[in-house]
Amino acid sequence: MTCHKRYKIKKKVREHHRKLRKEAKKRGHKKPRKDPGIPNSAPFKETLLREAELRKQQLEELKQQQKLDRQKEQDKKRKLETDPADEPSNVESVEEFGQSKPKKAKLSKQNPKTVHCLELKKVIEASDILLEVLDARDPLGCRCPQVEEVIVQSGHKKLVLVLNKSDLIPKENLENWLNYLTKELPTVVFKAFTNPKDKRKITKVKKKAVSFKHKVCFGKEGLLKLLGGFQETLGKPIQVGVIGFPNVGKSSIINSLKQERICNVGISMGLTRSMQVVPLDKQITIIDSPCFIVSPLNSSTALALRSPASIEVVKPLEAASAILSQADARQVVLKYNVPNYKNSLEFFTNLAQRRGLHQKGGSPNVERAAKLLWSEWTGASLCYYCQPPTLWTPPPHFNENIVADMKRGFNLEELEKNNAHNIQAIRGPSSGNSILFWSSGLTNGIIEEKDIPELPKVMQQGKQEEREDSEDKERLSDMSPIEETSEALPEESIAGEPSTRSSIILDEKTKEDDAYDFSTDYA
Numbered sequence: 001m002t003c004h005k006r007y008k009i010k011k012k013v014r015e016h017h018r019k020l021r022k023e024a025k026k027r028g029h030k031k032p033r034k035d036p037g038i039p040n041s042a043p044f045k046e047t048l049l050r051e052a053e054l055r056k057q058q059l060e061e062l063k064q065q066q067k068l069d070r071q072k073e074q075d076k077k078r079k080l081e082t083d084p085a086d087e088p089s090n091v092e093s094v095e096e097f098g099q100s101k102p103k104k105a106k107l108s109k110q111n112p113k114t115v116h117c118l119e120l121k122k123v124i125e126a127s128d129i130l131l132e133v134l135d136a137r138d139p140l141g142c143r144c145p146q147v148e149e150v151i152v153q154s155g156h157k158k159l160v161l162v163l164n165k166s167d168l169i170p171k172e173n174l175e176n177w178l179n180y181l182t183k184e185l186p187t188v189v190f191k192a193f194t195n196p197k198d199k200r201k202i203t204k205v206k207k208k209a210v211s212f213k214h215k216v217c218f219g220k221e222g223l224l225k226l227l228g229g230f231q232e233t234l235g236k237p238i239q240v241g242v243i244g245f246p247n248v249g250k251s252s253i254i255n256s257l258k259q260e261r262i263c264n265v266g267i268s269m270g271l272t273r274s275m276q277v278v279p280l281d282k283q284i285t286i287i288d289s290p291c292f293i294v295s296p297l298n299s300s301t302a303l304a305l306r307s308p309a310s311i312e313v314v315k316p317l318e319a320a321s322a323i324l325s326q327a328d329a330r331q332v333v334l335k336y337n338v339p340n341y342k343n344s345l346e347f348f349t350n351l352a353q354r355r356g357l358h359q360k361g362g363s364p365n366v367e368r369a370a371k372l373l374w375s376e377w378t379g380a381s382l383c384y385y386c387q388p389p390t391l392w393t394p395p396p397h398f399n400e401n402i403v404a405d406m407k408r409g410f411n412l413e414e415l416e417k418n419n420a421h422n423i424q425a426i427r428g429p430s431s432g433n434s435i436l437f438w439s440s441g442l443t444n445g446i447i448e449e450k451d452i453p454e455l456p457k458v459m460q461q462g463k464q465e466e467r468e469d470s471e472d473k474e475r476l477s478d479m480s481p482i483e484e485t486s487e488a489l490p491e492e493s494i495a496g497e498p499s500t501r502s503s504i505i506l507d508e509k510t511k512e513d514d515a516y517d518f519s520t521d522y523a
């Protein structure tokens with residue numbers, strides 16, 4: 001927005017408020033007095049604030065309940081009005097990437113978990129090699145035994161582990177994990193290209209200037225050589241599927257390999273919703289996939305860290321408390337610069353005060369503090385690490401024959417050399433600067449649509465509306481990807497669009513500014 005337009009709006013708003021005040025004065029209304037809150041000198045201020053916070057939460061829960069009840073009633077009414085035959089009952093078969101708009105619209109009407117499962121199965125089916133991407137901060141927690149079992153049972157597919165985000169863990173820890181994982185499967189140490197301006201809002205003009213050519217990424221050559229070598233032994237073009245839990249960096253790896261912003265990347269979990277085919281060269285094609293669906297039977301920490309927020313309902317306070325319970329309290333206190341805590345509520349109260357997260361009246365906003373911690377632990381900058389188990393025990397779906405079979409056809413010596421070189425080159429944090437975390441182990445996933453638990457009807461409807469909204473956004477983004485995504489996802493920029501196009505859009509916007517009509521737009 002231009003300054004001219006902004007100042008014009010501000011002026012009009014001031015005038016409008018002045019007018020309202022004048023009218024209220026004429027009618028004899030006085031401004032209600034502001035609540036000064038609890039004075040600092042009051043005894044038990046903390047307890048009182050916490051009680052107030054609890055009361056507010058209860059009130060919100062009540063409101064939520066009422067909203068759900070209202071939705072239930074509306075749902076009933078709608079059901080009576082519409083023809084039940086119109087409802088999507090059976091799962092439609094998903095078309096290939098590049099599917100037509102009406103088919104996309106049909107997909108969006110399905111349970112998103114079903115769509116994820118279908119797309120994932122398609123990716124597994126279409127691939128010769130599957131790259132299971134693991135967040136180096138919790139590699140075991142990013143492995144899904146159910147998906148691995150399907151790949152092993154297929155008999156002829158290869159599984160390779162990619163230890164991504166290796167810049168976020170200490171070097172010794174990275175070495176230990178590499179030693180542990182290579183006992184089982186070929187493992188590649190990787191650090192994908194990430195946008196340094198991840199957390200800031202980037203202007204559209206700056207965004208297009210970001211080039212991949214000079215950005216730091218480790219493990220690309222090693223991975224390409226590994227895939228190239230395998231392709232040569234096979235003697236035919238290969239398809240490589242990239243799979244994993246949300247936010248582990250699947251799309252970032254593809255972008256790094258391609259040196260282009262070809263896939264959507266972002267801090268929000270579950271961004272990729274359908275498979276995307278990216279040809280690397282004539283011989284190798286990479287396929288991006290939506291994330292695994294987490295089984296509700298997992299521990300609450302696994303659910304908090306691995307559930308895509310776009311399709312799962314997770315309460316921030318519960319999720320953050322679960323994460324906190326498995327982190328080293330001493331290091332957490334040092335990292336967040338808060339006093340020692342006895343329970344998670346006390347920690348979040350302290351954190352909210354420390355970060356200036358207050359509600360009206362001055363009470364600490366515990367909910368926002370919990371959200372902040374949760375987003376940091378699922379995001380892309382917090383350094384934490386887990387220790388690998390002391391003894392290597394193969395998962396039940398692996399035996400020695402399978403391990404040997406999975407390694408056949410790869411040049412493992414070259415891979416080892418590349419990994420050693422990358423470990424030396426990657427600058428990770430020291431163990432004092434990162435937080436020790438106790439992993440919950442392998443995370444169970446759902447691969448068959450029939451295993452997906454049914455959502456309560458009311459929630460289905462809520463999610464349906466959300467999806468329709470995002471479908472509309474998608475349609476808009478088809479017209480101008482950079483424009484749209486910059487507003488939806490300020491944290492991370494998205495796939496490449498010819499730079500001229502965004503500048504045209506900017507020009508058009510600037511022209512529009514002068515044509516702004518306050519009386520229609522503000523009213």
Ligand SMILES: Nc1nc2c(ncn2[C@@H]2O[C@H](COP(=O)(O)OP(=O)(O)OP(=O)(O)O)[C@@H](O)[C@H]2O)c(=O)[nH]1
Binds near residue numbers: 264270290
């Ligand atoms: N520090 C660091 N951050 C990374 C790395 N790789 C990816 N990220 C960040 O992790 C976040 C998630 O990356 P994505 O590539 O969108 O992850 P994804 O697995 O495709 O996510 P979904 O589409 O949600 O399944 C982004 O903010 C990336 O910038 C890495 O090697 N190091």
